[in-house]
Amino acid sequence: MPKAKMENAKKVVRKLKRPAASTNGVSNNDSLPSEDEMDEIPRSPNGSESDSKKSLIDIDGESDYPQDFSGGMSKLLERFSSDLNKTMLAKRRKLEQFTQESTRSTTRKVLETNKIQSVERRKLIEQFQNQMNAVIHQSETEVEKLKDAEEKLQKVLVQQQKHQQSIRIAHGQRLKALKNLSEEFCKVSSFTFSLLIPIVVK
DSSP states (O other): OOHHHHHHHHHHHHHHHSOOOOOTTOOGGGGSOOHHHHHHSOOOTTOOHHHHHHHHHHHHHHHHHHHHHHHHHHHHHHHHHHHHHHHHHHHHHHHHHHHHHHHHHHHHHHHHHHHHHHHHHHHHHHHHHHHHHHHHHHHHHHHHHHHHHHHHHHHHHHHHHHHHHHHHHHHHHHHHHHHHHHHHHHHHHHHHHHHHHHHHHO
């Protein structure tokens, strides 16, 4: 259907929908469409008036219903979009709050764990240092004892060497004395033997 005929049909339908009220002594017949307006109503190919009325109803229904439907749908979509945005915003806030709380809790736990580990590490280091100092002190004491024992042993060895040397000297002196005695004995014995021989011969 051409646009001009569609517009004319809409105008006629609007006039038909006007309330039939009598004002200033005008009867209800004045509210009815005139002949010119009736001529503007599109006719069906068969030319029947019922078909024309059906076409007017169809045209009016097709023109008004989609507008109301689209308006309702747009409002529904806007409302749905608003609710969805509110829901997403609330969930986003909850997620941000949960993330912040989780981050704070995790940070607090990490700091507490780090503090505890630092204290334990400090205690272990102190224990290790004390043990090492004790071992070093004990080692130094043992080394000093070994040095003292070595010095004492060295002194004992020197004394033994001196004693052995003195014994050797004394033994040598005794040997010399014995040798001298033996030589003197031999001399005396030979002298006495020489004196005894003439006496025996006589």
